Amino acid sequence: MRTIFATALLLGSAAMTIPAAADTFDIVKQRDKLTCGVSQGVAGFSAPDDAGKWSGFDIDFCRAVAAAVLGDPEKVSYVPLSTKERFTALQSGGVDVLSRQTTWTLSRDSSLGIRFVGTAYYDGQGFMIRKALGVDSALKLDGATVCTEQGTTTEQNVADYFSTHKMKYEPVVIDSADGIIKAFDTGRCDVYTTDASALYAQRLKLTDPAAYVVLPEIISKEPLGPAVRQGDDKWFNIVRWTLFALLEAEELGITKDNAEAGLSSDNPAIKRFLGAEGDSGQQLGLDPRWSYNIISKVGNFGEIFERNLGHSSELKIDRGVNALWNAGGLMYAPPVR
Numbered sequence: 019m020r021t022i023f024a025t026a027l028l029l030g031s032a033a034m035t036i037p038a039a040a041d042t043f044d045i046v047k048q049r050d051k052l053t054c055g056v057s058q059g060v061a062g063f064s065a066p067d068d069a070g071k072w073s074g075f076d077i078d079f080c081r082a083v084a085a086a087v088l089g090d091p092e093k094v095s096y097v098p099l100s101t102k103e104r105f106t107a108l109q110s111g112g113v114d115v116l117s118r119q120t121t122w123t124l125s126r127d128s129s130l131g132i133r134f135v136g137t138a139y140y141d142g143q144g145f146m147i148r149k150a151l152g153v154d155s156a157l158k159l160d161g162a163t164v165c166t167e168q169g170t171t172t173e174q175n176v177a178d179y180f181s182t183h184k185m186k187y188e189p190v191v192i193d194s195a196d197g198i199i200k201a202f203d204t205g206r207c208d209v210y211t212t213d214a215s216a217l218y219a220q221r222l223k224l225t226d227p228a229a230y231v232v233l234p235e236i237i238s239k240e241p242l243g244p245a246v247r248q249g250d251d252k253w254f255n256i257v258r259w260t261l262f263a264l265l266e267a268e269e270l271g272i273t274k275d276n277a278e279a280g281l282s283s284d285n286p287a288i289k290r291f292l293g294a295e296g297d298s299g300q301q302l303g304l305d306p307r308w309s310y311n312i313i314s315k316v317g318n319f320g321e322i323f324e325r326n327l328g329h330s331s332e333l334k335i336d337r338g339v340n341a342l343w344n345a346g347g348l349m350y351a352p353p354v355r
Contacts, residue, residue: 042114042246042253043087043303051093054080055113058098060195061219062326062333063119072096075326076117078316079138079244083115083260085311086304100194101169105130108247115257117244119216121171132245135258139243140339140348142236143175144214146221149231151208156235160185165207168193175238176211199223213240218333256302263309265351266291267318269342274321277314291354298354309354319349 046052056064056076064074081091097113108116109131120126121141122134145156153159156179164187166172173191180187190207192198195216202210203224210217214236221227244261246254267273270288272280281294290296293307305311316322320342327335341347 042250043256046087046114050088051095052080052084052087052115053095053097053113054083055097055099055104055107055116055118056080057118058100058194058196060119060216061222062215062331062335063219064096064098064117066096073326075139075322076119076244078322078326079117079261079264080115082264082312082316082322083257085315086260086263086308087256089305089311091315101167102193105132108132108245111247114253115244115246119213119242120245121213122241122243122245123171126245131248133248133254134243134245135254136261137241137243137348138261139215139241141213141215141240141242143172143211143238143240144217144236145233146202146210146217146230147208147233149229154233156233156237157183157185159187159209161187162208163188163190163206164209164211165190165192165198165202166211167191167195167198170212171238171240172212179237195220196223213242215327215333215335218335222332252303256304259302259354260312262351263291263312263354264316264319264322265342265349266354267309267313268320269344269351272313272318274314274317277310281310287355296355 056072059065062074064072064076066072077096080094080096084094085091097107099107099118104116104118104120107113122137126132127134145159147153164176166176166189168191190201192201198210199220201207210220214232217232221230224230244257246257270291272288272291277292280288280292283289286295290298292310293299299306299308302308323337323340324330327333328337337347339348341349343350
């Protein structure tokens with residue numbers, strides 16, 4: 019009995035000293051601004067212009083969350099983070115959401131105190147080289163020096179790839195993407211390896227982008243997605259359903275330009291989605307027209323992809339597997355109802 023009593027006291031003391039998970043939703047509402055962790059500058063995903071205005075695929079996701087929660091996509095403070103800083107910043111509450119080309123893996127989802135809300139972009143690791151190297155396949159890179167970014171999944175992926183194909187390489191590990199660009203541009207390494215989408219973006223920063231080529235091999239699965247802290251289910255649901263709303267809007271044909279007309283549509287699914295009917299907003303603790311606020315002010319998933327990454331952008335990346343499920347891709351949202 020004495021042992022049971024002592025254990026109960028210990029557990030009671032622990033319960034009093036362990037703080038409850040912060041309600042990020044209330045914090046964001048009180049602050050009237052979302053803090054979003056982004057990259058330090060990757061074209062097409064998150065990068066500031068000369069005036070300091072941020073744009074990109076990941077930026078637009080942050081804007082969509084702000085539109086859903088605060089009704090205004092401009093109420094966002096962007097925090098540029100290195101790969102080493104990104105998880106610590108999220109864990110510590112330095113940012114409310116991480117939207118920074120981050121691969122969803124088992125170890126990250128289970129041991130870092132964070133939760134990925136879904137896949138926003140299906141990517142895979144590739145290789146970029148100088149055309150002058152005369153190589154047309156990653157299988158011909160035996161003996162190459164290879165630049166990778168510290169603290170990323172690319173380090174292990176490239177090690178596995180070279181080992182599997184019985185090739186040798188010399189790793190050059192650098193702590194930032196900009197540092198790799200400088201090293202690669204000056205010839206410190208023969209190969210730059212990271213997610214293929216990032217290679218297309220980073221190529222634009224090289225002195226002579228046309229002198230470089232991305233090889234055809236994709237050596238990994240890299241599902242990139244936003245993440246939030248564990249133990250904050252309300253906030254997790256809001257950020258997750260923001261992503262799903264962007265996808266559902268594209269499937270329903272709702273765009274930034276026609277969202278207003280959709281409020282009086284003859285299609286009940288469109289009216290429910292936009293909040294003219296139903297209670298999806300109440301279920302999330304948001305304004306009834308939370309999804310209308312997202313689409314009318316930011317656009318649907320397809321619009322975000324096209325202007326930042328697609329053929330209307332500098333990167334000109336095909337949708338490929340990032341197309342909707344009914345257009346040959348992997349993108350699929352549960353019903354927003």
